[in-house]
Amino acid sequence: MLSVLIAAACSAATSLALQYGAGFEIWVAILISLGVFAVVYFVLLRVVMKKVGVIMEQAQRDIQGNRAEKAVKTLEQAYKYGAWQFYVKQQVNSQIGTIYYLKRDFAKAYEYLEKGFFRHWVGMGMLAICQMRKKQTEKMIATFDKAIAGTKKEDMLWNLYAYCLDRVGRRDQAIKVLEKGLKKVSNKEALQGNLELLRAGKKMKMKQYGDMWLQFHLEKQGAIIKQQTRAMQGRRKIVRR
Known part of the structure; x- marks a missing residue:
């Protein structure tokens, strides 16, 4: 990850400068350089994740506006930050996979969900259900176990x-x-x-x-419609009273 490499380079440069330029003892230089590593990495993490967050928020607005394909295109913009921070690419894959799953494009969803983030429990659940539908029971169990370990x-x-x-x-x-x-x-x-x-x-x-x-999507469409109809009828009765 670029964030780690940059932080490590800054840390190493600081250590060398303190030892050979300022005459600090090695253990002091190492302690200070570790602090530099932590600060630089934290700053880069905040910057990268803030940019990813902006993309995620825009994608969420696209989803709420029923613009699924646009949401996918928006999320794909976050891939470029995958080289900067751990698990960014996997989180994007999970988000895109859930969009396709919600559209019932299970084949397309599977492509992304199997490369997703194990702590994204909704995406992991959807992946396990896809595996269940493929009659891959052992894979389904392994996926759920992995999801449970993270959540x-x-x-x-x-x-x-x-x-x-x-x-x-x-x-x-x-x-x-x-x-x-x-x-x-x-x-x-x-x-x-x-x-x-x-x-x-x-x-x-x-x-x-x-x-x-x-x-x-584990309930049959007919059952969902009946459930929604009963709910609407119940609300009408309440209004009449």
Whole structure:
């Protein structure tokens, strides 16, 4: 990464200048040069990530304006900062992959998501679901395990993992995942409820997550439409009262 190289060069130059130019003892020069490395790297990190943040914000506005292709083009501008900072390229891949996934272009989404950032748990969840649809169960499990390792506190990720395991006929593993998740998350209600359902031989309930759940496209379109229709009817009844 260029940020590391530049910071290291500044650090080395400082150390040499202090030792041979100013006559500092080597251990003093090393300590000061380490401080220079930290400061230079921090400044470069702030500058690069600020520029990436501006691009991400513009892409988000494009998405909100239903301009998916423009959002992708906007995000691609951030690739040039991948040489400057760790994981920038992977984060961009995750963002682009989620856009294609939301459009139901799963093949295109997969291309980006498999090169994404393991801490982007939504992208990792979408990748695992793509693998489930390809009947690549072991790959799906490996992807979820990697996502969990990076995001242990997200209760929806644990529920999504268990849901997919149950869907491929591995209910016992799904139960174990939820039991493990209960030890990690602070919001235990959703996990506990689904754990009890699985133990009783029933289907998990994910509707409490609302749009966050629907974005994974695991509900059939007909079921979603019925759900939205019931919600609209319920609102009309409330208004009439």
